[in-house]
Amino acid sequence: MDTSEPVLGSTQFQSGEDLGEEVVLCMASRPQDIGVPMEVALVPAAPTAICAYKVVSTHQFCCTGHWTMATLLSMASPLLFLMLCLCSRYSMAHGVNEPSFVVVSTSSFEPEAECSISTIQENLDTSNATVTVPLVHLHGPCAPSHSTEQKPSFTEILRRNRARVEYFRSKVSRSTPMRLQDDDEKVSVPTHLGSYVNSFEYVVTVGIGTPAVPQVVVVDTGSDLSWVQCAPCSSSQCSPQKDPLFNPTRSSSYSSIPCSSGECKQLAADDYGGGCSNGGKCGFAIEYADGTSTTGVYSTETLTLARGVVVKGFHFGCGHDKRAVPGKYDGLLGLGHLPESLAMKYGGAFSYCLPALNSRPGFLSLGAGRNIPSGFQFTPMGSIPTDPTFYMVTLIGIAVGGKRLNIQPQAFRGGMIVDSGSVVTGLQSTAYQALRSAFRNAMGQYPLLPHGRLDTCFNFAGQKNVIVPKVSLIFSGGATIDLNVPNGIMLDGCLAFAMSGPDDNPGFLGNVNQRTYEVLFDTSHRKVGFRANAC
Template sequence: MAVIPPHNGSWVPLHRPLGPCSPLFSGAGGAEPPPSSSSMAELHRQDELRVDDIHRRLSGDVGDDKQGSDKTPMSTQVSQLNSQSTIQANVGSGGGSATTTMSSDDQLAAATGGGLPGVTQTLVLDTASDIPWVQCSPCPVPPCHPQTGIIYNPSMSSTYTAIPCNSPACLQLGPYANGCINNQCQYRVVYPDGSSSSGTYSSDLLTFDPSNSISNFQFGCSRAVQGGSFDPRTAGIMALGGGPESLVSQAAGVYGDVFSYCIPPTASVKGFFVLGVPRVAATRYVLTPLLRSPNVPKTFYRVLLKDIGVAGRRLNIPATVFAAGAVLDTRTVLTRLPPTAYVALRDAFRGAMGMYRMVPPKGPLDTCYDFTGVGVVRLPKITLVFDGRNAVVELDPSAVLFNDCLAFIPNGNDAMPGILGNVQQQTIEVLYNVGGGLVGFRHGSC
């Protein structure tokens, strides 16, 4: 299904790789297979590890504000891969100086680049990390993870550079620095489940479409990906956090400190990713301030949730319950709420769903239903009320249930920050105007 980009200029699609809109799709019938109990257990395990890691890092080092300017936007499609949002971009320029014969993989890369320079890579969008990286050839398995797509080969790109150890880019890596080899800066990123990516910190041409590219884009050229949480259909991570190494920060001079995305609700619908200011009237967005604090790492984007509505009625949750704010995260699947807020939401939701039969909990999801034989499931409307004038965001019906359960989970206590996961963000364009200190929401955008 086609999506009309909500702005002028080029754009990149976001889609579910298992769905018929995805270039990775090879199945029939146009539907993703239903999740197994083992895959659901693994999803919840990975989700919990990520949530725990975000909570831990939120109590960490200081951050600072970023500034930017509004420029012509770049846009691309977005997909979901097993509840992770992905985009495709090309890395490298071709015409490398290597004297070795081009491999069959590299020949295929040149033939399948869609007319763009370099090699097409499928990258997971991550708003809570700062270091972009892709796997680099040679990349034996192990230590690399098996990648079904073509692996980027830096020796075949005339614009590739290994970043020197004494360069500002290397010196600012901080906790991601991993030493120096032959005057080449080394990086290492460790993820919540203990998996990691490491290799040479590098730069090359990053291309989204014929009109939009970033020269000297800095990223990790990974030759060791340890741990089992990386999907073989992906080449790496496109980090969108607030740190200086992220795509957003590197592209600020061209596109400003502004980006947005829309995560699609199903495998048959495409979303989009926009780098820059969308060509959509500001009045069409619900706006809320970004929370800023010198005690919070600049990686994270936080907003203030003030209340929740169910079936047209506000729950009137005390403001103190939401005082820690909520992090917007593209890779956490299910939204975490303070327990007091969750119980109020759960009780109101159960009251509105009294005509359906409840079933035992499924993992951490405690409000589950059996819809066998039900033709149309009528869900109560759920709204999130943010700080700001009329800052009310209605969730899409696809964002209310997950595996036939209420798609929210309580935190351990009310002092923990909430996390707005990707299920609740489905169909909503989420706009990050970092320089302006605002987050916008536009309902029904994909």
């Protein structure tokens, strides 16, 4: 490359001149392609650089950062320096495509041990009746029940995720129970009601009753009926929990729902009914795909979401018999699309934002559709006739490294369920194979690890920094989400996607891909919105 001609309309600088502003370092090709270590392109003052390909006459590789020419001269090899040019950020933004590769530190894949100070506070916007509460990862350091107890392994997380996804598939299709052949075991997936309870990831703290009893509950868009464990409940009937059991006899606002009521009939119609007690109380029963079950009395109570923010007449299951392994949560907050859901009782609109790191809080907002802030991209909301619990969207395209993949629209015909409880995203066969191939090619400088529960994992041993391509998901209506890099694309060094089944099966937008986006479910206007960098 002739360095006498500035590339991409850049300004040339004299040796030793202090640039003093963010600039873009451009090379004729990727550093690893010419045998130059990536660290040469990085400066200690700017450990993370944003990179992009741009085809001019050759492939250009650019990295933004704050540099001085003297620093560049001191760190660059003669071979590399002959291929360098400097161009302003203005040129990058106006003359080149948006950055499509990101250089990240491998330390970003490691979990953080301490909770960052929360910037998400309980909040009530009285102008539009929106309430916002902190949302944290169940196994992260910000969890209210955080302890030194062993967290589930990466393998166990993926096993639970796969069982949840396969259960959803069977529920949607109303098929017979499926058996999956894993690498090391078979997973039975019965067609019971309820999702896979041990796959839940995010929790909020609410108050039940008057006076309010604090309860840590997992949030789930794949469930409708909320529930908590209630006294009386013996140790053989209920799982140990951190918080005291809610005792309905000590609450002045508790009421059981009678069997003759319309609510009880609706509960039975939605397959949550558990019959009637001798006292005429409406029963509920849920059996989850992992064998967990809870039964008890369908009830109403006062739910405290934040200081001074209560929901009177909150419908929930007061469970007196729960069969499950001990968990770090006390119950479940159902946010599905059926009438029993809290979301439907609270205006039919809600949103949440899942943080990029488990050491930070996100948020859950109820009533979020009444006064929508700017910055959202929307896609139409669909539903599944056989199971209207789920929120469906239509994926129409995928881009990797700034380039849209050649995937025909019919490859996405199964639709996609937006799910807070699934970890990795499940794509239909054709789309997944195209994504996997493109991502592996873009990450070709790093060796692949042997196949496990995810088939695209990389060996980053000895690497301080790695180059990760941006991945974008394109939905009908034009909504496009650029996944957070790296924590919205990769999980423990693996591509956080898997194959969900044939092209006519539903896909699943997992919670890893949703990180840092506020995801808004507006059932009144039948749309799902995405707002970037919300938490």
